[in-house]
Amino acid sequence: MAEQSTFVRxxxxxxxxxxxxxxxxxxxxxxxxxxxxxxxxxxxxxxNRFANVxxxxxxxxxxxxxxxxxxxxxGIASSLKVALLAVAIGALIGVPLGLMAxxxxxxLEAVILRFNDFIxxxxxxxxxxxxxxxxxxxxxxxxxxxxxxxxxVFARVARGGALSLWTLEYVDAAxxxxxxxxxxxxxxxxxxxxxxxxxxxxxxxxxxxxAEAGLSYIGLGTQPxxxxxxxxxxxxQSFFFGFPMQAxxxxxxxxxxxxxxxxxxxxxxxxxxxxLTKAGGVDVAG
Amino acid sequence: MIGFAAxxxxxxxxxxxxxxxxxFFLLDILPGDPARFMLGINATEDAVAALRTELGLDQxxxxxxxxxxxxxxxxxxxxxxSQRMPVTQLMAERLQVSLPLALGALALSTLIGLPIGIFxxxxxxxxxxxxxxxxxxxxxxxxxxxxAMLLVLAFxxxxxxxxxxxxxxxxxxxxxxxxSLVLPTIxxxxxxxxxxxxxxxxxxxxxxxxxxxxxxRAKGLSQSQAIWRHGVRNALLPVLTxxxxxxxxxxxxxxxxxxxxxxPGLGRLIFSAISARDLIVVRSAIxxxxxxxxxxxxxxxxxxxxxxxxxxxxxxxDDG
Numbered sequence: 377m378a379e380q381s382t383f384v385r386x387x388x389x390x391x392x393x394x395x396x397x398x399x400x401x402x403x404x405x406x407x408x409x410x411x412x413x414x415x416x417x418x419x420x421x422x423x424n425r426f427a428n429v430x431x432x433x434x435x436x437x438x439x440x441x442x443x444x445x446x447x448x449x450x451g452i453a454s455s456l457k458v459a460l461l462a463v464a465i466g467a468l469i470g471v472p473l474g475l476m477a478x479x480x481x482x483x484l485e486a487v488i489l490r491f492n493d494f495i496x497x498x499x500x501x502x503x504x505x506x507x508x509x510x511x512x513x514x515x516x517x518x519x520x521x522x523x524x525x526x527x528x529v530f531a532r533v534a535r536g537g538a539l540s541l542w543t544l545e546y547v548d549a550a551x552x553x554x555x556x557x558x559x560x561x562x563x564x565x566x567x568x569x570x571x572x573x574x575x576x577x578x579x580x581x582x583x584x585x586x587a588e589a590g591l592s593y594i595g596l597g598t599q600p601x602x603x604x605x606x607x608x609x610x611x612x613q614s615f616f617f618g619f620p621m622q623a624x625x626x627x628x629x630x631x632x633x634x635x636x637x638x639x640x641x642x643x644x645x646x647x648x649x650x651x652l653t654k655a656g657g658v659d660v661a662g
Numbered sequence: 663m664i665g666f667a668a669x670x671x672x673x674x675x676x677x678x679x680x681x682x683x684x685x686f687f688l689l690d691i692l693p694g695d696p697a698r699f700m701l702g703i704n705a706t707e708d709a710v711a712a713l714r715t716e717l718g719l720d721q722x723x724x725x726x727x728x729x730x731x732x733x734x735x736x737x738x739x740x741x742x743x744s745q746r747m748p749v750t751q752l753m754a755e756r757l758q759v760s761l762p763l764a765l766g767a768l769a770l771s772t773l774i775g776l777p778i779g780i781f782x783x784x785x786x787x788x789x790x791x792x793x794x795x796x797x798x799x800x801x802x803x804x805x806x807x808x809x810a811m812l813l814v815l816a817f818x819x820x821x822x823x824x825x826x827x828x829x830x831x832x833x834x835x836x837x838x839x840x841x842s843l844v845l846p847t848i849x850x851x852x853x854x855x856x857x858x859x860x861x862x863x864x865x866x867x868x869x870x871x872x873x874x875x876x877x878x879r880a881k882g883l884s885q886s887q888a889i890w891r892h893g894v895r896n897a898l899l900p901v902l903t904x905x906x907x908x909x910x911x912x913x914x915x916x917x918x919x920x921x922x923x924x925x926p927g928l929g930r931l932i933f934s935a936i937s938a939r940d941l942i943v944v945r946s947a948i949x950x951x952x953x954x955x956x957x958x959x960x961x962x963x964x965x966x967x968x969x970x971x972x973x974x975x976x977x978x979x980d981d982g
Contacts, residue, residue, distance in 0.1 A: 494677055496907065497955045499914040502948055506688055509936050509944050582803070589805050590918050594933065609808060613922075616811055617819055627808040634803035 385647045392643020398636025406456045409449035417446045418601065426619050435625055438608075439615055444622075447603055448629055454515065454604040455633075458597070459584030461519045463577050466526020471573060473527070474534025475565060478542060479557040488535075492528035500525045500587045504596045515604070518597035522587045526580050533576045537569035571648055578641035582634040589630050605630050666967055674960045681952050682734070686727050689945045695719070700743055700939045713743070717942075730945075739946040744938035749946050752931060759829055759927035760920070763843055764912045767850035772905070775855035779862025783897075784889060786867055794859065801856025806915050810849035810922040817845060827923040846923050850915045854908055861904045866897040899970060906962030910955040 386392045414434070421441030429436050435444035477485040504521035511517060538561070541547060550560045585605070591597035592606030600607065605626045612622035693699040697713040713719075718726060733739060739749035782794040818826035824845055830838040869875065870893050878888040917929030924930075928947060935943035 490677075493959070494680065497677070497681070497910065497952050497959070499910045499955075501914040501917055502951060505932055505936065505944065505948060506685070509689065509939070509941070510692065586803075586805055590807060590914075593805075593807055594918055594921050594929075606805075609805075609811075613811065616815070620815055623808065623811055627805065627811075630805055630808065631800070631803045635799060638799060638803065 386643050389643040389647055391639045392647070395636050395639025395641075395643055398632060399640050402452055402633050402636060403456070405449050406453035409446075409453045413443075413446035413449050415443035415446045417442055417450050417603065426615070426622075436621060438622060439611065439619075444625060447608060448605075448626060451603045451605045451608050451626060452629065452633070454598055454602060455585050455588050455606070455630075458515055458519045458522070458588040458604070459581050462522035462526055462584045462587075463580050465520065465523025466530045466580060467573065467577060470527040470530025470532075471534045471566075474531035474536075475538055475561045475569075477531070477535045478538035478565070479561050485535075488531065492531055495524065495528045498525065501591065501594075501596070504591050508596050513596050513599055515592075515598040515602065518588055518591040521591065521596075522584050525587075526584075529580060530573065530576060533572055534569055537572045538565045541565050541568055571644070575641050575645045575648065578637055578644065582637035582641070585630060585633055585637075605633075663967065667964060670960060670963055674956055677956055678953055681956070682731060682949055683727070685945055685949055685952075686730065689941050690726065691723055693941070696941050700941055702939070716741075734946075734949070740942045742935070742940055742943045744935065744940040744943070749943055752943065753928065753947060753950060756926060756928045756931045758832060759843075759925050760913075760916050760929070763846055763850065763920075763925070763927065764909070764916050766843065766847040767854065767912050767915070768905070768909060770847055770851035771854035771858055771908075774851065775858025776862050776901070778855070778859040779901075780866060780889070780894060782859065782863040783866035783870065783893075784886065791863075795863070798856040798859045801853050802860070804853055806849050806853050807918045807922050809852065810846065810919050813845045813849055814922065827925070829923075829925050842923070842925070846919050846925060849919050849922070850912060854912065854915075857908065858901065858905065862897065862901050865900045866893055869893050869897040872896070899966065902962055902966055902969075906959050909958040913951055913954060 387396075419442070421437070424437055424441040425439055427433050427437040427441070433443050433445065435448065438444055438447060473488050473491075477488040500518075500521045503524050504517060507517045507521055542565070547560060547564060550564055555563070588597055588604060589606035589609065592604050593610045595610065598604035598607045600611075608626035609623055612619075612626065616623050690696055695710075695714075697710050697717060697719055698705065701710055701713060718729065721729075730740075737750050739753070741747065742749050742752055745752060778794050778798070782791045785791045814826045817824045825838075825842050827842070829842050832839045866889070870889065875888050875892060878892050879885070883891065916927060917932065919925075920927040920929040921933075928951070932944060932947050934940075935947065
């Protein structure tokens with residue numbers, strides 16, 4: 377229920393509304409692309425390459441004559457997928473670690489904090505380089521590499537939020553009633569840090585899209601014939617000086633996408649209890 | 663203070679050792695036979711056997727790890743399998759491009775980001791603040807390599823003021839070398855500056871609500887005197903932490919942005935090593951990158967402790 381009221385309060389926040397509108401639009405475009413695109417993206421039409429904006433191709437065509445709008449929709453979907461799964465990897469491993477650190481304290485907490493610092497020294501690109509050297513480039517590698525970096529971020533936020541909750545009376549009451557630390561974490565701590573985690577997830581999602589773009593651009597992420605926003609930029613680079621729109625369109629899409637999700641996250645964060653907000657939430661780029 | 667530094671230095675050493683062990687496991691033991699991995703499936707048995715001997719693969723893994731570690735301390739990282747050159751020499755050449763680029767971007771982003779953040783905090787809630795934060799919001803969302811492409815289009819292709827890419831070695835023509843790093847540095851620095859501006863603003867707004875600022879005001883200092891004499895110094899602490907973390911992303915950004923400008927930096931060395939399956943270069947290059955990040959974090963820790971005595975005495979535990 378706490379989420380509901382936070383959401384309703386957030387709706388009064390102008391930048392949150394803007395962010396919600398933008399994010400919804402991108403998610404909608406991604407979902408539509410799963411069942412329909414204006415033109416097929418796997419048919420090459422060389423005579424029609426580098427077409428300008430026209431009635432048939434609203435955003436023109438690329439170096440293979442494929443419809444840019446259709447590619448953009450599919451690209452948004454695959455970038456979003458990579459970022460979403462990377463958030464899932466980070467949250468599924470990071471949140472339990474953070475909750476455990478806050479519940480047990482002592483040596484376990486020290487080990488988890490050390491592990492966090494350690495992972496922070498491996499930006500996604502370094503993990504991606506190692507994984508690619510071993511297994512070759514793919515979108516899944518990018519997902520795992522970004523996901524690994526998300527682990528300490530979620531652990532940190534979960535621990536920060538949980539620490540302040542463990543000092544509250546109702547947790548003492550739960551302890552007296554005989555619940556184990558794990559049960560308390562699950563039943564009483566987790567629901568109360570959920571909103572913090574949702575804010576962080578929104579931010580990591582937008583950072584994930586940026587990171588995916590970077591990895592695909594240098595060839596460590598999504599591979600042709602699939603497409604993603606980063607791969608579209610990579611392919612556009614060879615023709616950039618002759619046809620700058622080829623890179624400007626996917627680039628603008630990334631910028632608008634990231635701004636939308638950041639506004640969404642900032643709005644939620646502002647609406648939440650400011651004291652809770654201070655405990656976590658680090659702005660770090662992928 | 664010395665005790666604190668020694669304790670942290672020990673931590674750095676342990677972290678580096680663990681990082682080295684993980685890299686060694688991933689890139690030397692996991693591929694099974696590294697010699698066959700590097701040469702590919704079409705290699706002759708003789709070639710594989712020769713490479714095995716050259717890499718010392720006949721020795722147990724444990725010994726190989728220590729030989730590698732010992733080499734690291736002596737500055738000997740082995741011979742690159744694909745380029746037939748000492749890895750140390752290859753990396754030294756490439757760092758002449760990557761290191762000035764990363765440090766230049768760090769300096770430039772600080773010079774731009776901090777004043778904007780302070781300005782926004784001073785004009786909190788007014789037009790200037792809103793404008794600065796809208797700019798920061800856009801800056802954070804721009805992929806640095808895309809921004810780099812736009813910079814090339816504007817400054818190198820349309821106006822022809824700066825070179826679009828490539829690099830002249832420092833020894834040949836330092837001025838040209840510097841010129842070829844201008845656009846990459848700007849491309850890397852601006853998105854970082856946006857992040858710093860936001861952190862600086864938040865931190866300063868927080869500090870300005872503290873009691874000691876009210877005392878300073880009561881003492882008769884004007885708002886801007888209070889900000890400059892007491893606010894900024896205290897607000898810099900969290901900014902310092904973020905700057906340390908950001909250094910890791912600057913290094914990562916360097917690897918990506920080098921690609922836009924065809925700069926012969928560490929990033930391009932790593933990519934050619936990946937496609938050549940040159941495990942020797944990948945292993946050492948990654949360790950050097952990780953070591954740089956860990957060392958910068960260590961320096962930030964020390965600086966933090968110098969400024970804030972509570973940290974080295976353990977009185978001010980972090981809250982997350």
